[in-house]
Amino acid sequence: MKLYEYEGKELFKKMGIPVPRGMMVTAAAAAGEAAAQLGTAVVIKSQILQGGRGKAGGISFADSPVAAREAAAAILGRQLKAETVSRVLVEEKLAIARELYLSITIDPVKAAPLIMASAAGGMDIEEVARETPERIVREIVPVFRGLLPFQARRVAYRLGLGGKEASAFADILMKLYRVFRSYDAELVEINPLVITNEGQMLAADAKVNIYDGALFRQKEFVKGPERYDNEREYRAAQYGLGYVKLEGNIGVLCTGAGLTMTVLDLINYYGGRPANFLEFGGATYKNSYYAMQLVLEDPDVRVILINTFGLVARADVISQGLAQAIKELKPVPPIVASIRGTGEDEARQILREEAGLEPYANVEEAVRAAVKLAGG
Amino acid sequence: MGILLSKETRVLVQGITGNEGTFWTERMLAAGTNIVGGVTPGKGGASVHGVPVYNTVQEVVERHGAEASVIFVPPPFAKDATFEALEAGLKLVVLLADGLPVQDALEVRTYAREVGAYVIGPNNPGMATIGEAMLGFIPVWxxxxxxxxxxxxxxxxxxxxxxxxxxxxxxxxxxxxxxxxxxxxxxxxxxxxxxxxxxxxxxxxxxxxxxxxxxxxxxxxxxxxxxxxxxxxxxxxxxxxxxxxxxxxxxxxxxxxxxxxxxxxxxxxxxxxxxxxxxxxxxxxxxxxxxxx
The missing domain is CATH 3.40.50.261 (Succinyl-CoA synthetase domains)
Incomplete structure (x- = not known):
């Protein structure tokens, strides 16, 4: 779950990482008031979850409360990177001397937190990694030892920092590591980490991604509809279904992530285009009912393709749910199915007798039939 | 033959008294798996499909010489169950949980390497040596x-x-x-x-x-x-x-x-x-x- 910048900065503040003075507002008038209260020139930053908002025009500057109000009015309600801007962060404008980069993420190969830092802050770090990898300092944190001050100082020295700057950097890194561990993050990033003309070091931006699989114990974060690319993906998640909207016209219902991806690949291989990724399964047949409902909502869907080769999910239980969904929802698009797995004979019988379907013997035959029905 | 698991491997099931644990224990037994004991804290003394249940992994190791474990407990308790198995000296642990926090996964893998054990998973269907034994959800039938x-x-x-x-x-x-x-x-x-x-x-x-x-x-x-x-x-x-x-x-x-x-x-x-x-x-x-x- 991605946090908005202002939410990330609230966590930073709690941990003692210096951030610019500012406030999040949802209305233009409030932006003006915030600027007046700050009493300085301000920056108005639209709060969206995608990166690259600066280049897309999502950040502007204002040197008076009136200008701040106008800047906020211009951006609030606008579409930016396919998100509607409903919040802006109004912050004091900083006198920037230098910009650094600092992040902690997970190195899946070493199975440990990975610190990345660079003196080339404020830039697209991927570009820095590609063009000038030597400008990125990397350090692995042994997971049971944790980050100790000597290693945080070492990162600072490797960036070429010294004196008070090195101490301030090490202190921020120690606190950032605490954010990373306390909130089950998969990424915490400060870009840029600013050194002002007055020599102060603060986090001018904040990117925090909480690992979805840890949200059960990170109860202060609720993954609401605004964190999904569309409303249907949000509702799917409420049913425990993995749904991703795609561009084509073959509606896909599958069990298991790997099989579902493979079915999408096969659809493309045979010249068709999938309308969605949808993985359902588990022990409750209700899931297949909701899955069918979601796919039917999509006006792009011309054919429905069902494939299962379940492990935990039993084929006969899935078929019961599908048969019920077909009876109640009366889908208009034709349905093509291949049902394999434990209880597959009963499953085929249920689909034949209760839903009038003739299941295909295997995945590839079903995919070819669906592509043909969808018009090639 | 095959790797890590054979029909001789003495297996214990953690979370054996839960719905999933009970359901799949029957199937693992039918697949030939040599299940010597189960663990559910607080349910020691019970029995599931003829398998004796204990409160701790340590007991199953001491009484039955368990060598491997398959873990059916839900994600919030999966790290605890895995460390219990590893600390009891098991060298093969199949961790099925779907939804283990990634930072727990870092600790699990790091510890498994320290003690020279294999943790298979998480978020996986398990493993099977065909014709001999199965741990998890693989429909070998x-x-x-x-x-x-x-x-x-x-x-x-x-x-x-x-x-x-x-x-x-x-x-x-x-x-x-x-x-x-x-x-x-x-x-x-x-x-x-x-x-x-x-x-x-x-x-x-x-x-x-x-x-x-x-x-x-x-x-x-x-x-x-x-x-x-x-x-x-x-x-x-x-x-x-x-x-x-x-x-x-x-x-x-x-x-x-x-x-x-x-x-x-x-x-x-x-x-x-x-x-x-x-x-x-x-x-x-x-x-x-x-x-x-």
Missing amino acids: IADAYQPGNIGVIARSGSLINEVCSHIVAAGSGISTCIGLGGDPVPGTTLSEVLALFQADEHTRAVVIIGEVGGSMEEDAADFIRAGGFTKPAVAFIAGRSAPPGKKMGHAGAIMTLGRGSVQSKESALAAAGVQIARRPSEVGRLLGETLA
């Missing part, structure tokens, strides 16, 4: 997908294990051990580590790798093969060619970011290491036949 033989199967995805194994069997081959590594970003055991085990297994003649988009395990395995760590024939199928960048496709680990972890990158790395690449699951059988001819 589906006869046209699971026949004993000398092909090792390693998969990141559970649902694809069934599909690909059915093509191996259709091609007239059979399976030694199949093993699901799981779809999470930090698996307890990697592809390369399992390849090393299959290399040492005399019974396994070739290996089928079922990979997927995201991460770098397949690329790392290619490096391992090129360095001479694995010299037997291998066929790979990689799922997720049509996954849009930056989107998680069901598995938390199946996400392609910044050009890393793409199917193309995995296929070309493995092909350069001499692995045959199947573009569809149904090609796996034919390529295996050619490779072994």
